[in-house]
Amino acid sequence: MTAAFDGVLMGGYDAALFDLDGVVYLGPVAVPGAVEGIAELRGRGARLGYVTNNAARTPEAVAGHLRELGIELDDDDVVTSSQAGAHALAQRFGCGAKVLVVGGEGVVAALEEEGLVPVATADDDPVAVMQGWSPDLTWNQLNEAAIAIQRGAHWLATNTDATRPTDRGIVPGNGAAVDAVRTAVAVEPEVVGKPFRPLIDEVVRRLGCRRPIFVGDRMDTDISGATEAGLDSLWVLSGAHGPVDLLAADARSRPTHIGADLSALGQPARSVELADNRARCGMMEVTVDDGRLVITEPPTDRAQSVDALWALAQLAWRARDSGHDLDPEPSLKVLEALR
Numbered sequence: 185m186t187a188a189f190d191g192v193l194m195g196g197y198d199a200a201l202f203d204l205d206g207v208v209y210l211g212p213v214a215v216p217g218a219v220e221g222i223a224e225l226r227g228r229g230a231r232l233g234y235v236t237n238n239a240a241r242t243p244e245a246v247a248g249h250l251r252e253l254g255i256e257l258d259d260d261d262v263v264t265s266s267q268a269g270a271h272a273l274a275q276r277f278g279c280g281a282k283v284l285v286v287g288g289e290g291v292v293a294a295l296e297e298e299g300l301v302p303v304a305t306a307d308d309d310p311v312a313v314m315q316g317w318s319p320d321l322t323w324n325q326l327n328e329a330a331i332a333i334q335r336g337a338h339w340l341a342t343n344t345d346a347t348r349p350t351d352r353g354i355v356p357g358n359g360a361a362v363d364a365v366r367t368a369v370a371v372e373p374e375v376v377g378k379p380f381r382p383l384i385d386e387v388v389r390r391l392g393c394r395r396p397i398f399v400g401d402r403m404d405t406d407i408s409g410a411t412e413a414g415l416d417s418l419w420v421l422s423g424a425h426g427p428v429d430l431l432a433a434d435a436r437s438r439p440t441h442i443g444a445d446l447s448a449l450g451q452p453a454r455s456v457e458l459a460d461n462r463a464r465c466g467m468m469e470v471t472v473d474d475g476r477l478v479i480t481e482p483p484t485d486r487a488q489s490v491d492a493l494w495a496l497a498q499l500a501w502r503a504r505d506s507g508h509d510l511d512p513e514p515s516l517k518v519l520e521a522l523r
Contacts, residue, residue: 188228189228189229189230189450191452192450192451192453193397193418193441193448193449193450193451193452193453194225194230194397194449194450196395196416196453197396197397197416198231198393198394198395198396199230199231199233199391199393199395199396199397200225200230200231200232200233200396200397200399200446200449201232201233201234201235201384201387201388201391201393201396201398201399201415202222202232202233202235202399202446203235203236203237203378203398203399203400203401203402203405203406203423204234204235204236204246205236205237205238205350205401205423205424206400206401206402206420206423206424207399207400207401207406207420207422207423207445207446208222208234208250208253208255209250210350210351210422210423211350211352212249212351213253213351214253214254215422215423215445215446216445217445217446217447218253218422218445218446219253219254220447221445221447221449221450222255222446223254223255224447224450225449225450226256228450230449231391231393233261233262233263233387233391233396234246234247234250234261234262234263235262235263235378235384235387235398236262236263236264236265237265237342237343237345237358237377237378237383237405238264238265238290238316238317238343238348238358239264239265239266239269239287239290239294239316239317239318239342239343239358239377240287240288240289240290240316240318240319241264241288241289241290242264242266242289242290242294243259243260243263243264243267244259244262245290246262247259247261247262250262260390261391263386263387263390264290264294264342265316265342265343265376265377265383266287266291266293266294266295266314266316266342267294267297267386268342268376268377268382268383268385268386269291269294269314269316269340269341269342269376269377270283270291270294270295270298270300271298271382271386272340272376272382273295273300273312273314273338273340274298274300276312276338277300277311277312277338279298279299279300280299280300281300281301281311281312282300282301282303282308282309282310282311282312283295283300283301283303283310283311283312283314284302284303284305284306284308284312284313284314284328284329284337285302285303285304285325286313286314286315286316286321286325286326286328286329286361286365287314287316287317287318287321287325287342288316288318288319288320288321290316290318291314291316291318291342304328305328306328306329306331306332306335306337309335311337311338312338312340313329313332313333313337313338313339313340314340314341314342315329315339315340315341315358315361315362315365315373316341316342316343316358317342317343317348317357317358317361321361326361326364326365329365330365330368330369333365333369333371334368334369338374339365339369339371339372339373339374340373340374340376341358341362341375341376341377342358342375342376343357343358343359343375343376343377343378343383343405344358344359344362344373344375344377345357345358345359345377345402345405346359346360347359347360347424354424377405377409378400378405378406378409379404379405379406379408379409379411379412380409380412381409381412381413383409384398384409384410384412384413384415385413388413396415397415397416397417397418397440397441397449398410398413398415398416398417399417399418399446399449400418400419400420400423401419401420401421401422401423401424402424402425403419403425403429403430403433403437403438403439404437407419407438407439408436408437410439411436411437411438412436416440416441417439417440418439418440418441418442418443418446418448418449419439419441419442419443420442420443420444420445420446420448421442421443421444421445421490422444422445422446426522427493427496427516427519427522428512430442430493430497431496431497431500431501431512431516433497433501435505438497438501441453441454442454442490442493442494442497443490444486444487444490444522454466454490454491454494456494456495456498458498458499458502462499463495463498463499464495465492465494466487466488466491467488467491468481468483468488468491468495469495470492470495470499470515472499472503472510475510475511476510476511476512476513476514477496477499477500477510477511477512477514478514478515479492479496479514479515479518479519482518483518483519486521486522489519489522490522492515492518492519493522496512496515496519500512
């Protein structure tokens with residue numbers, strides 16, 4: 185990385201890979217501070233990639249949305265789970281293979297990009313089914329998928345996110361539709377989106393980076409996916425998961441770094457000093473008192489709240505890894521403003 189990032193988190197990496205929903209935007213609106221944070225990173229010479237489990241739109245459409253929000257980027261900077269899925273199917277079945285589409289334009293375009301033939305009915309004898317989220321998903325598509333899979337078609341799901349964060353709240357994701365098909369078939373799908381490796385491997389391949397950091401808002405997909413791919417991660421509080429999810433994370437779902445939002449990449453990395461029954465991050469100290477996690481002095485701003493949360497996480501994880509749990513409730517009440 186360039187000297188422009190000396191002394192800050194981004195300095196240890198040659199690229200930043202952003203999840204989109206909950207990190208860069210919430211539905212049609214930008215996450216507060218995301219546009220400015222990305223502009224600063226880009227202006228200082230950072231290589232940036234945009235990664236989404238959402239299979240509904242083409243990379244060009246996603247890039248267009250980002251430009252509407254004020255983000256400068258190239259279409260090729262965006263990689264979707266549809267692209268990762270189509271690439272996997274092309275490698276397995278070869279150019280010209282028929283694939284039943286469960287989803288919308290993003291799935292169709294990705295299949296065509298790889299030389300595969302999208303079809304709409306099981307009666308076209310597809311060799312595979314590719315299922316991705318779409319706002320126009322129909323029961324008929326789910327029916328055709330179940331029929332094709334029962335006839336022997338390979339089943340690939342772009343992702344299995346149970347929910348999606350939006351500007352209006354949390355709504356069902358592609359995983360809910362995958363579950364609907366699963367009730368009718370006796371097989372499990374191949375999954376290419378986070379937390380599985382293919383999507384992250386695809387974006388690393390396309391961007392040509394060697395030591396990227398992955399920025400996400402979910403433990404179960406973003407952070408686990410980064411861990412699975414051997415990448416460091418930054419978890420941000422702007423999306424689906426919050427302090428309770430962080431403290432409950434298992435070993436493979438724990439981020440390398442945390443921040444209030446993606447602008448943390450341009451700030452010094454948080455570090456924690458751990459002692460027997462206390463942890464300190466910045467000016468914030470957390471202690472263990474009779475099995476409870478207690479913040480010794482309440483934070484006075486958002487940055488201190490994130491410092492306190494990071495110290496809390498280290499003590500909570502250490503206790504869990506040694507076979508017992510600590511009660512975080514007193515401290516979580518202090519940090520309620522983070523959500």
